[in-house]
Amino acid sequence: MSNMGRKEKLRISAIVFTAYGGGASSCECGGTALEFLTLHHRGGWRPDRRTPNKAWQFRVWLYRHHERHGVWLWTEHLETMCHCCNTGKGADAASSDPEADLAARAARAVAEGRLGPPADGERRCLTCGGAWPENDVEFPINKTYKGRRYFKSHCRPCYNANEVLEERRLLAEVRRLLGGANPACECCGRTDRLATHWRDGLDGGQGTRKDGKKLYRLILRTPDAVSRWGIMCHNCNCALRDFGECPHRR
Ligand SMILES: [Zn+2]
Ligand SMILES: [Zn+2]
Ligand SMILES: [Zn+2]
Ligand SMILES: [Zn+2]
Secondary structure (H helix, E strand, O other), X not given: OOOOOHHHHHHHHXXXXXXXXXXXXXXXXXXXXXXXXXXXXXXXXXXXXXXXXXXXXXXXXXXXXXXXXXXXXXXXXXXXXXXXXXXXXXXXXXOOOHHXXXXXXXXXXXXXXXXXXXXXXXXXXXXXXXXXXXXXXXXXXXXXXOOEEEEOOOOHHHHHHHHHHHXXXXXXXXXXXXXXXXXXXOXXXXXXXXXXXXXXXXXXXXXXXXXXXXXXXXXXXXXXXXHHEEEEEHHHHHHHHHHOOOHHHX
């Protein structure tokens, strides 16, 4: 798929984005550059049959299905949108304030007198003092060794909130390192919906790349990080990744 020519990629993109954009290949924000567009999955919907994982290959799959059967699948679940707006939707849908969430649960634990050592047959969360039945599958498992389960010290909601906080902390550090006090897209200057951009290896090998916390930790411990990574908004970053060139540079 990656050796499909740029022209052919753009031709297929235009057809698919028009089909899922209500007759026009554009985002609700008004953006029309094909290199910036993607398919938004409404409400985190996932296809019920085996389809390619990568966004680009999924689009080609939809295109070929239409060629063969004459129908565009899942038009009620898919919507043409630019990468920046699509990322925004995801971020807005995610739990927005894990810190307040944690504090509220800890305060409730104190009010209800749930702090203290666990009673027999129960497990206590170190963050919120919540008591859980021992071996409750909802309590996060650290590892399983020789058939025995070893649990983490936090209940699932606290564990998840901590993970989100840790990821945000690392991302803020990465942005400071690569983009200074006021990080902005290196290409278009946009200051929101920022992604981290890999300067080398722009196409191929995306699947093997680290992302999220693993990528941020790698960046923070790489001495010449500033020459290897940069800050770009999702639109410019994805255009460069998928087409080797951003429309802003034309
Ligand atoms: Zn948009
Ligand atoms: Zn907890
Ligand atoms: Zn940009
Ligand atoms: Zn750009």
